[in-house]
Amino acid sequence: MRILLTSALAASTVAAMSLSACAPAATRAAAAADGEKSVARCFRTDSVRNFRTDRQSDLYIRSLRDDVFQINTSGACWDLDSAVSIAVTPTLGGSDTVCVGDPVQILVPNADPGRRTCRAFVTKSLTAEEVAALPDRARP
CATH class of the missing domain: 1.20.5 (Single alpha-helices involved in coiled-coils or other helix-helix interfaces)
Structure with a gap:
């Protein structure tokens, strides 16, 4: 039974x-x-085609599908504003897809060796109007 x-x-x-x-x-x-x-809620980490920063804590990425996501770093993500390339990796699970609300790691290859990674959260998927409203320096 x-x-x-x-x-x-x-x-x-x-x-x-x-x-x-x-x-x-x-x-x-x-x-x-x-x-x-x-708006898209998720993106594949290997589909990031462009990124820009606004201040030291806000990172905006554009995916291959032309979706723009805001990622908020938890404090200082060293040398992010001068980075030539970055990598976004999930911190949970083995999937390479991350969604709004997920924690991620940001890797900045050209940063000092002890400061190459930082923690962050995917905070938002932006609409076309929100992307257009971003300052030019922050629009990926």
């Missing part, structure tokens, strides 16, 4: 997770039907 209850509970949990996984897609479809432009 215990095995049946456990499998029934597992089946209901899987069904609930399946339904919740569909909710964001349904929300995006409804927003598109209302004429709103949906």
Whole structure:
């Protein structure tokens, strides 16, 4: 009897997770039907094609799909404003996809050896209007 209850509970949990996984897609479809432009929530770390900084703590990256994300560093990310290249890597799990709200590591190869990485969070996916409103120096 215990095995049946456990499998029934597992089946209901899987069904609930399946339904919740569909909710964001349904929300995006409804927003598109209302004429709103949906913004990407995730990007692959190997698809970053450009980046710019605004102050020492804000990093804006543009993905290959032309989506722009804001990443906020936790304090000083040394030499980020003079970096020629960067790498964004997830801190959790083995996936190379990161989403809004995820913690990431920023690697600045040309920084001092002891200060090449810093912690950060993907804080926002910007709309086209928000990207246009960024100062030129911060727009990737």
